Amino acid sequence: MLPHLCHACGFDLSRRRAAIEPHYGLAVVRCTCGVAHARRANPAAGLLKMMLRVDAIAVRVLVQGALACGFTLAVLVVMHVWAITVDAGLPDNPRAVALAAVLAGLVLPVALGAWLTAGFAHLPLMRVWIGWTIWILGWWAAVLLVRAAVVFMEPDLHSVPPSERSLMMLFESAPAVIALFLMMLVSSAGIPIGRLLLRMAGAFRAWRWRLRMRMRRAARQSR
Amino acid sequence: MTGQSLHPADPTRITADRLCRVCGGNLIGCDLSREEHYHLLIARCPQCSAVNSVQTYPHLTEWEVRWRRLIAGFWFLIAVCLFLFGGFGLFAWSAAVAFEAFDQTGWMLYDEFEFRTEQSGAETAGVITFDVWWGERSIREFVAAEMGGWMRVLDDDALSLAAIGVMFATVYGIILSIAMVHRRTRSRLVLCAIQYGVSFAAGVLILLLIVKAEGVTSEAAVIRGLIIPAALVCGAVYGGAMLLSVWLGRALLRWLAVVLLPPRLRGPLAFLWTCDGRSLPRGAPL
Numbered sequence: 001m002l003p004h005l006c007h008a009c010g011f012d013l014s015r016r017r018a019a020i021e022p023h024y025g026l027a028v029v030r031c032t033c034g035v036a037h038a039r040r041a042n043p044a045a046g047l048l049k050m051m052l053r054v055d056a057i058a059v060r061v062l063v064q065g066a067l068a069c070g071f072t073l074a075v076l077v078v079m080h081v082w083a084i085t086v087d088a089g090l091p092d093n094p095r096a097v098a099l100a101a102v103l104a105g106l107v108l109p110v111a112l113g114a115w116l117t118a119g120f121a122h123l124p125l126m127r128v129w130i131g132w133t134i135w136i137l138g139w140w141a142a143v144l145l146v147r148a149a150v151v152f153m154e155p156d157l158h159s160v161p162p163s164e165r166s167l168m169m170l171f172e173s174a175p176a177v178i179a180l181f182l183m184m185l186v187s188s189a190g191i192p193i194g195r196l197l198l199r200m201a202g203a204f205r206a207w208r209w210r211l212r213m214r215m216r217r218a219a220r221q222s223r
Numbered sequence: 224m225t226g227q228s229l230h231p232a233d234p235t236r237i238t239a240d241r242l243c244r245v246c247g248g249n250l251i252g253c254d255l256s257r258e259e260h261y262h263l264l265i266a267r268c269p270q271c272s273a274v275n276s277v278q279t280y281p282h283l284t285e286w287e288v289r290w291r292r293l294i295a296g297f298w299f300l301i302a303v304c305l306f307l308f309g310g311f312g313l314f315a316w317s318a319a320v321a322f323e324a325f326d327q328t329g330w331m332l333y334d335e336f337e338f339r340t341e342q343s344g345a346e347t348a349g350v351i352t353f354d355v356w357w358g359e360r361s362i363r364e365f366v367a368a369e370m371g372g373w374m375r376v377l378d379d380d381a382l383s384l385a386a387i388g389v390m391f392a393t394v395y396g397i398i399l400s401i402a403m404v405h406r407r408t409r410s411r412l413v414l415c416a417i418q419y420g421v422s423f424a425a426g427v428l429i430l431l432l433i434v435k436a437e438g439v440t441s442e443a444a445v446i447r448g449l450i451i452p453a454a455l456v457c458g459a460v461y462g463g464a465m466l467l468s469v470w471l472g473r474a475l476l477r478w479l480a481v482v483l484l485p486p487r488l489r490g491p492l493a494f495l496w497t498c499d500g501r502s503l504p505r506g507a508p509l
Contacts, residue, residue: 021261024274025245028261036261038276047287050491053247057488064483122485131482 004039006031013037064119071112075136075183076143078104079176086175109183113190118197125191133184137177144173237266237277240497242490245273249490249503270486302402309395310422313465316388317457318430321450324381329445331369335362336445385457392461396468397475404498408470415469419462430454473499 004013011031018027018039027039081104090097112132120128234255241250248270255277258265264277322329370376396415403411430451437443468475477495481504484492489503496503 024258024265026263026274026276028263036263038261038263038278047290050242053242053488053491057484057491060488061483120482123482 004029004037006033006035006037008035009033013039067115067119071108071115072136072139074108075112075180076139078108078183079136079140079179082179083173083176105183105186109186110190110193112183113187114193114197115190116187117191117194118201119194121194121198129184129187133180136180140173140176140180240490240493241266241275241277243268243271243273244275246271247487247490249493250275251493251497252502305395305398305402306418309399310419310465311426313388313392313395313419313461314422314426314454314458316384316391317461318426318450318454320381320385320388320457321453323384324377324453325445325449326378326381328366328370328376328378329449332366332449333445335365385460388457388461389464392464393468396465397472399465400469400472401476404494407499411469412466415466416462419465423458423462426458427451427455 005011006013009031011033013029013031016029016031018029020026021028028036029039030036081100116128116132117125236255237250237253239251242248243250246268248268250266250268253266253269255264255266257263258274265274266277267274366376399415400411403414406414430446434443434447434451437446473495480489480492480495486504493503
């Protein structure tokens with residue numbers, strides 16, 4: 001046990017029981033000379049707490065990064081498929097078309113909206129939506145640039161000359177961008193789900209906190 | 224009023240990282256006050272308004288001090304290794320890109336040069352005559368025709384290797400901007416430029432020594448005539464990417480922290496703001 005010395009008289013307070021102060025919630029221990037001290041955790045426990053915090057940051061960044069990559073890829077694929085469909089028409093299989101429409105037009109945007117709401121709850125909602133749209137458009141432009149570079153370097157791959165091909169790519173992008181805006185519109189349906197998820201997470205944290213407090217109280221009473 | 228006025232000897236503000244016991248927010252920059260009932264030195268968290276006592280234990284545990292020293296020493300070792308060998312590694316990567324870029328063209332030129340020198344009877348044409356030979360317009364046109372156009376002179380794989388190198392350089396620059404946390408932007412940039420310049424010069428010297436060791440051969444001539452200039456260009460691009468990320472790395476990380484992390488998790492990353500003399504962005508009060 002580490003010594004906890006009174007800064008007024010030097011008395012070791014480590015063996016005195018601290019009482020939880022009702023107003024501030026601090027663990028206060030009073031010295032025999034009358035001076036009050038707030039008990040602090042052991043520095044080693046503080047180090048462990050700091051490591052857990054760093055771990056929480058790493059987990060959060062990894063999860064957010066993975067979700068961002070997944071959603072970016074999914075949205076780009078949907079945009080690309082939409083552009084191809086507008087150009088070449090729908091395939092013959094109606095069941096596959098219906099399934100793809102439900103997945104790309106409903107499930108993906110709603111999941112995206114829920115994630116944008118719950119994952120970026122600390123930022124204004126409108127800023128998150130605008131930021132995400134710009135992010136996707138940036139990636140789309142990057143994909144177009146790479147395609148243009150490939151066409152320029154490997155002109156034999158396509159029968160159309162490179163100059164006309166790059167113009168065609170721009171025209172192809174128009175339906176894809178429309179698809180993106182439609183998806184962002186539908187994704188607003190995910191806002192209530194995201195808020196519900198946030199509430200559930202908050203309720204879970206509160207329940208865990210109460211459980212811990214109850215266990216601590218029980219342990220104190222049993223001593 | 225939560226507290227009463229401080230004693231003149233008391234500090235007035237928290238100047239180091241201290242996390243709130245309730246929400247984990249960083250209390251750096253918060254005003255201190257004396258609680259009126261217990262006379263405790265306290266700081267209120269600006270995010271959750273919880274009262275935090277600022278009394279601390281002195282460092283009594285020897286093992287804590289030892290662990291801190293060990294971690295600091297380990298970090299110092301990593302930083303020194305990064306600083307000494309990182310730039311050299313980047314130059315080595317650019318040399319690899321240059322070798323890869325002229326993999327086919329280099330061998331084709333080598334064969335052609337060997338063939339022509341044999342034909343002309345000059346067995347030791349090598350280093351000196353390669354420049355003259357390469358300077359002829361007909362040779363360059365011949366190379367372009369053999370490879371199927373100027374765009375195909377460079378190997379395709381080299382482009383992806385070069386792009387990976389740019390990513391390495393960017394990450395390396397960001398790590399350096401964090402490793403030199405006590406340095407301001409200008410001195411950081413100057414130090415990194417000097418370090419990379421020295422690595423660059425050492426790399427070129429090593430390549431030239433290799434060429435010299437090869438002797439007066441066509442292979443050495445190709446390395447001297449094509450590979451080294453390409454490595455220089457590639458290395459300059461990597462150096463630019465690295466310096467750019469040394470300059471903007473901290474700002475990028477700050478932006479990422481604000482976007483990805485809620486305020487309660489940003490506490491341990493407060494140094495990203497305080498090292499540049501900025502105040503930690505606070506979230507809305509809970």
